[in-house]
Amino acid sequence: MRIVIIGAGIAGAYIANKLIQEDISLDIVLLSDEEYPSYDRIHLCRLVDDSDELDDIAIPLHPKIKLELNQKITTIDRQHKRILTETAMYGYDKLIIATGSLPVTLFNIKNISNATVFRSARDCKKIHEGVTGREVVIVGAGPIALELLETLNEMEAVKHITLLVRSKYLYSKDLSSDAIKTIENSYTEKGKVSISYEDEIVDKTVENSQITLIQTKKMKIENPFVVFGVGIRPNIDLFRDVLKSNKGLLTNNYMQTEDENIYAIGECAEVEAFNFIAGHVKACTLQADCAISHILNLERKEFKQETDVDMLKVGNFDLIEVRSPTFSSEYEKVLITSKKDNRIDEYFFNNDKLTRFIGINSNVDVGYLETLMDSGTKVDINYLYENRLVGERGRLVCSCEHVYQQDIVDIVKETGIASFSELAPFSQAGRVCGRCKLMVQDIIKASQELIDPNMVRKTPDEIQREKEIQAVQKRLDKFNALHPRNNLSAENLESALESLEIEKHKVNSWISMVTASMQLHPNFEEVVEKGIQTLNRVPIIWLELADCSGNSEAFIKSENPAIEDLIFDYISLDYHELLMSPSGDQSETVLEDIVKNQKGEYVLIVEGAVPLAMDGKYLRIGPNGTTGLELLRKTAKDAALVIAVGSCAFDGGVVAAYPNPTGAVGVAQALERDDVINISGCPTNPTNIVGTLLSYLMFEELPPLDSFNRPLWAYEGRIHDNCERRGHYELGEFVKEWGDEGAKKGYCLFEMGCKGPYTNANCPTMKFNGGTSWPVQAGHGCMGCVEAGFFDKFANERKYEKDVEDES
Numbered sequence: 001m002r003i004v005i006i007g008a009g010i011a012g013a014y015i016a017n018k019l020i021q022e023d024i025s026l027d028i029v030l031l032s033d034e035e036y037p038s039y040d041r042i043h044l045c046r047l048v049d050d051s052d053e054l055d056d057i058a059i060p061l062h063p064k065i066k067l068e069l070n071q072k073i074t075t076i077d078r079q080h081k082r083i084l085t086e087t088a089m090y091g092y093d094k095l096i097i098a099t100g101s102l103p104v105t106l107f108n109i110k111n112i113s114n115a116t117v118f119r120s121a122r123d124c125k126k127i128h129e130g131v132t133g134r135e136v137v138i139v140g141a142g143p144i145a146l147e148l149l150e151t152l153n154e155m156e157a158v159k160h161i162t163l164l165v166r167s168k169y170l171y172s173k174d175l176s177s178d179a180i181k182t183i184e185n186s187y188t189e190k191g192k193v194s195i196s197y198e199d200e201i202v203d204k205t206v207e208n209s210q211i212t213l214i215q216t217k218k219m220k221i222e223n224p225f226v227v228f229g230v231g232i233r234p235n236i237d238l239f240r241d242v243l244k245s246n247k248g249l250l251t252n253n254y255m256q257t258e259d260e261n262i263y264a265i266g267e268c269a270e271v272e273a274f275n276f277i278a279g280h281v282k283a284c285t286l287q288a289d290c291a292i293s294h295i296l297n298l299e300r301k302e303f304k305q306e307t308d309v310d311m312l313k314v315g316n317f318d319l320i321e322v323r324s325p326t327f328s329s330e331y332e333k334v335l336i337t338s339k340k341d342n343r344i345d346e347y348f349f350n351n352d353k354l355t356r357f358i359g360i361n362s363n364v365d366v367g368y369l370e371t372l373m374d375s376g377t378k379v380d381i382n383y384l385y386e387n388r389l390v391g392e393r394g395r396l397v398c399s400c401e402h403v404y405q406q407d408i409v410d411i412v413k414e415t416g417i418a419s420f421s422e423l424a425p426f427s428q429a430g431r432v433c434g435r436c437k438l439m440v441q442d443i444i445k446a447s448q449e450l451i452d453p454n455m456v457r458k459t460p461d462e463i464q465r466e467k468e469i470q471a472v473q474k475r476l477d478k479f480n481a482l483h484p485r486n487n488l489s490a491e492n493l494e495s496a497l498e499s500l501e502i503e504k505h506k507v508n509s510w511i512s513m514v515t516a517s518m519q520l521h522p523n524f525e526e527v528v529e530k531g532i533q534t535l536n537r538v539p540i541i542w543l544e545l546a547d548c549s550g551n552s553e554a555f556i557k558s559e560n561p562a563i564e565d566l567i568f569d570y571i572s573l574d575y576h577e578l579l580m581s582p583s584g585d586q587s588e589t590v591l592e593d594i595v596k597n598q599k600g601e602y603v604l605i606v607e608g609a610v611p612l613a614m615d616g617k618y619l620r621i622g623p624n625g626t627t628g629l630e631l632l633r634k635t636a637k638d639a640a641l642v643i644a645v646g647s648c649a650f651d652g653g654v655v656a657a658y659p660n661p662t663g664a665v666g667v668a669q670a671l672e673r674d675d676v677i678n679i680s681g682c683p684t685n686p687t688n689i690v691g692t693l694l695s696y697l698m699f700e701e702l703p704p705l706d707s708f709n710r711p712l713w714a715y716e717g718r719i720h721d722n723c724e725r726r727g728h729y730e731l732g733e734f735v736k737e738w739g740d741e742g743a744k745k746g747y748c749l750f751e752m753g754c755k756g757p758y759t760n761a762n763c764p765t766m767k768f769n770g771g772t773s774w775p776v777q778a779g780h781g782c783m784g785c786v787e788a789g790f791f792d793k794f795a796n797e798r799k800y801e802k803d804v805e806d807e808s
Contacts, residue, residue, distance in 0.1 A: 001026055003295070004083060004090050006073060007098035008032035009041060010281055011266030013059040015096060015288040020062040022296055028064070029090055031071045031083070036121050038067070042281070043438070045151040047124035054121055076242050078259055094261055094295050097239065097249060101232035101267040106139065106201060114210050115226040118148050127227060132157040134225040137214065139201065141165040143312055145229030146183075153192055163187070163195045164216060170195075171312070171319065172358065176335055179344045179360055186317050201226075234268045234277060246270055248277045253302040254294035255287050263291045271303055274325075280308050282400055285432065307373045309366060309399035313439070317342070320359050320396060322366055324373035327355040334381055345384075352378040366396040397439050400432035405443055412447040414463055416455055420444060425460045539594055539602035540693075541635055545628040546619050546655045546664055547608030550683040551646040591635070599638035603693065606632065609648040609655035610670035613663030629670060636671055641696050643677045644668065645689060647785050650680040650708075657791040668709070677702060678710045682785035685766050688714045706760075708788065714766075719756035719782050722764040725749065743779065753797035754781030761786040 003019060005012050008030050016030050032038070038059040046052035061067060068088070075084040082091045103117035114134065116126045127148075136158055138145050145163070152158045169175060170183045187193045196218055203215040214221050234248040244250045244258045248270030255263045255271070265287040270277050278284045286303060293301040305325035312319040327348065334347040345364060348356035354372045357364070372379060394405030411417065411426045420430065420441045430437035458466075544552065594602050608628075611618035616627035636642050644667035647653035651666040668676035679688050692711055695703045704712045720726065728734070729748040736742060736751060750757070759782055767774045776782055784794030794800065 001093045002029070002091065003027070003094045003096065004029045004031065004092040005096045005098055006031050006083070007100055007266070007268075008034070008038040008067065009098065009100050009266070010059065011100065011284040011288060012096075012098035013038040013061060014285055015098065015265060015292065016065045017060075017062050018288060018292055019296075020064055022292060022298070024064065028066065029092075030061070030065055030067045031073070031085070031090070032067065032069050033072045034120065034122070035070055037061070037069070039121060040437075041119070044118065044121070044124050045147055046438075047121060048127050048148065049151050049155050050128060073238055076239065076262075078242065078262070081261060092261070094263065096291065097236075097257075097262065097264040097268055098266050099235040099238075099268045102235045103228060104231045104233055105228045106230065107204070109226075109228070111209050112206065112211060114224065115228075117228050118144060119232075127152075127225075130225045131155070133159075134223050135159075135221050136161040137164060137221060137224045137226045138162070138229060139164045139226065140229035140231070141167070141170045142229060142231065143171065143310065145227075146171060146187075146312060148227060148229060149187060149193065153187060153190065158192070161193045162219075162221060163193060164199050164201065165195060165197045166200045168197050172321075174329075174331075174333075174346075174348070174356075175358060176333075176344065176346060178335075178337060179346065179358065182317055182342065182344060182360055183319070232267065234270070236268050246272075246275070253290065253304075254300070255291040255303060256294060263295065265291055274305055276305055276325075280310060281432070282306070282308065285400075307370045309370065309396070311396070311399060311436070317360050318362075318395060320357075320362060320366060322357040322369045322373065324355040326350065326353075326373075326376075331355065334384065336385060347379075347381075347384060349379070354379050363395065365393070366399070367402050370402075397443065398429035398432070398436045401427065401429050403427055403429035408440060408443045409447045409450065412444055413450050413452075414458065416451045416457055417444065418448060426463070539598050540605060541591065541594055541602055541639070542605045542607065543628075543631065543635060545606065545608030545621075545632065545649070546611055546662070547646065547648045548654075549607070551607045551681075595635055595638065600640050602639055603641045603643065603696070604635050604639035605643045605645055605689070606636075606649050606667045607645045609652040609664035610667060611655070611662035611664050612670065613661065618662040632667065632670060636667075636673075641677065641702075642667065642671070642673070642675070643679060643689070643692060645679050646684050647680050647682040647790060650678045650786075651788050653682060654791050674709070676709060677705070678708055679714070680708070680710060680786040681761065682783075682790070684786075685714075685763065685768060687766055688762070710786075714762045715760050715786065717760065717762060717765070719759040719761055719763060719776075722762075723756055723776055724764065725776060749776060749779075749781035751799065752781050753799055755784035755787075755794045755800055756782040758794070758800060759784040759787055 001023075003026055005016055005028065012030060012032075016028050019026055019028055030038070036054055038061060039054055040057045040059055043052065043057040046057060047054065068090075071085040071088065073083060073085055076095070077084065080091075081093070081095075082089055083095070103119045105115075105117060109115040109117075114130055116123050116130070118124075118127065131152065136152055138149055138152075138161060141163065149161065149163060152161055167173065170180050175183075184195060188195065196216065199216050199218045201214050201216055204211050205213040211224055211226060212222065214224050214226065236245055236249050239245065239249060243262065243264075248268055249257055249264040250272045251257050251264050251269050253271065253273055255265050255269060257264055265278075266284040267278055269287065271287075276283075278287060283306070286306065290301045290303045293299060307325070308321075308323045310321045310323070328350060331348040331350055334349065336345040336347075337343065342361050343363075344360040345362050346358045347354060348358075353376055354369065357366075357369050359366075393407055394409075397403055397405050397408065408423075408427070408429060411423065415422075415426060417423055417426070420437065423429065423440065423444065424431065430440035542552070610616070610629055610632055612629065616629035619628035620626065621628055621631055644650055648655050648664075649667045651669070652660070652664040653666075655662065656664040656666075666678075668674065668678070677692060679692060681688070688711070691714065692702070695711070702711070706712055706715055708715075720729075723729075725746060725748045728746070729750060733745075733747045734742060734751040735747045735749050738752070748754070754776065756776065763774045763782070764776070767777070781797065783796075784790045787794065
């Protein structure tokens with residue numbers, strides 16, 4: 001596929017690089033009307049004061065991207081899918097328009113040598129060469145004008161600057177007078193800058209392509225150098241006759257224009273559903289991601305307006321703004337100031353919901369404010385005051401990646417990195433929109449003295465692993481501090497192991513096996529052991545519904561005949577009809593106590609199918625004759641986690657086999673919930689149950705799941721691929737009938753109806769009875785008991801032939 005991108009700015013370069021990352025086979029052409037390769041406009045001030053060369057702010061492009069410079073577009077031929085420039089023609093399969101915006105001027109400056117805008121590298125060169133010996137006049141008071149004002153204010157060649165402000169404010173009309181005064185003082189304290197409010201150019205004198213005099217409402221300025229920073233407009237003049245447009249080129253939520261083969265992103269695009277035009281890099285990159293998902297048929301991403309974060313660092317103040325898409329002029333404002341710290345926090349509310357924040361020299365946690373805006377949570381003003389100094393991570397440095405100053409300092413201390421390039425494996429701060437790159441570099445430089453010269457260098461994976469282990473340890477400590485029903489300790493477990501003559505090395509081997517099976521790094525073995533010692537802190541209800549108790553039997557006889565002693569003495573299996581000591585009314589009292597007093601704390605494990613026919617009357621439990629369905633709903637309502645153990649609990653299993661007179665179904669279907677975790681099998685491997693419990697206990701989240709809500713670490717691998725008889729399959733050596741010579745030699749059981757090629761589970765690697773064996777090793781083919789509908793589909797000794805339903 002050939003993709004042509006018009007515009008080589010931040011948005012164009014970003015989408016070009018991202019497309020190549022997704023599909024290296026793409027043919028991508030990037031067209032630019034400038035003579036310079038792609039560069040980061042955010043750092044144009046560095047070109048004005050000559051502190052950087054153009055190469056220093058260049059945007060790296062993947063070498064496979066073909067960049068064409070000095071290509072001024074003349075025509076887009078939609079019918080033949082081609083673009084004509086003044087010198088060439090380019091055909092395309094997909095076209096992406098990323099032409100950005102054009103700066104606004106108050107009069108035509110095309111042929112005037114001492115008037116310019118501030119938008120390109122060419123403009124920077126003109127400003128740098130033209131300001132010496134002239135009165136610099138900056139028109140406008142928005143972020144672009146203020147950034148340039150700061151740069152010029154620091155240049156020795158500039159003797160005086162006049163800032164013409166048409167209104168009464170700087171940066172935003174919504175700022176308080178205190179904030180405006182703080183900004184103003186930052187610029188004027190050196191005496192080089194004068195700010196003229198409620199003023200504008202009303203006349204000018206032009207001689208020999210130069211402005212010799214400008215007349216404003218309040219003054220005359222001779223020999224000026226004029227820079228316009230009054231705003232921008234979408235750069236779409238060339239495309240208005242070709243594509244549907246309003247202020248920008250109109251697109252759908254995938255950034256597709258009316259032409260299915262043409263997309264528009266960035267400041268030239270207008271998302272029709274919101275009448276939204278991007279004003280920040282974050283929105284531009286989000287739009288690019290949406291377009292890529294649509295062009296390459298990936299998982300579709302629709303563009304949605306998100307909260308914007310903008311930053312302005314000038315002189316002795318830092319300004320940060322967080323703005324929700326729901327912000328409107330009908331707001332109430334709360335102002336929190338500190339003269340001592342020269343800090344001003346301005347909170348804007350609509351119906352008690354925070355919609356905007358502007359902070360000067362603020363240390364508030366900006367990420368938290370974003371969360372408040374995104375969630376639409378009503379805010380208690382007192383809380384904002386009490387937390388006005390929250391922000392132990394320091395000021396927000398990178399709004400794109402939500403990286404704070406202390407985050408970078410910590411990375412430097414942990415890793416010993418010495419440069420911006422070395423930061424890349426650990427953080428993308430400064431690499432998304434690039435606005436904060438210089439700040440990031442400065443923080444890295446200033447933090448060098450904090451590095452321990454004797455430290456051991458660590459990879460990003462090692463550091464991340466250490467953080468995960470610390471988080472797990474913290475969670476285990478939390479469980480140990482809570483109110484366990486069983487007042488047991490790790491020493492009790494050690495004593496139980498000794499009494500059963502289970503040696504420490506066997507326990508360590510088992511822990512290593514569990515750690516590996518959960519696909520965790522060996523470094524996690526220590527916290528896995530602590531997790532096992534903490535299992536008694538988690539209340540567990542084990543329900544038996546319509547089943548044969550096979551999973552309970554497998555669980556209690558997992559490795560040692562006396563392992564049930566460990567369950568009675570250690571693991572907090574508070575309610576299990578088969579295992580618990582109380583019975584009758586006493587057992588029901590235990591259950592009622594857990595459900596009532598430990599809401600949101602207990603784990604519910606369900607074994608067996610749930611009969612639904614006759615309103616569930618096929619299964620009654622306990623002295624009151626409660627139906628299994630009623631008991632399930634009652635216990636599942638406030639459970640922290642629901643785990644369906646075994647094939648019957650998964651989808652009805654054997655109980656639901658044709659013709660299924662009891663109307664048996666699995667737990668998830670009975671509860672009509674999609675968050676039930678399934679550990680299928682007939683029976684399931686006990687280690688898979690323990691591993692799932694440990695995942696919840698250690699990480700407060702579940703491992704990645706497959707489409708049936710089964711842990712991938714246990715159900716991703718195919719039986720056939722890991723079977724010890726696979727070699728015989730490849731050689732065509734099969735058992736033909738039970739007891740034949742092939743059976744004696746351990747040949748493949750496929751001809752005898754083994755369903756291993758159609759079954760996903762970890763039976764060959766995990767095995768049963770302490771890793772002793774599994775059905776195929778013992779001489780019987782796999783029956784696919786972990787798969788949906790296995791009893792009707794797989795539970796026979798015939799070769800399986802896929803039907804039409806399976807193919808679909």
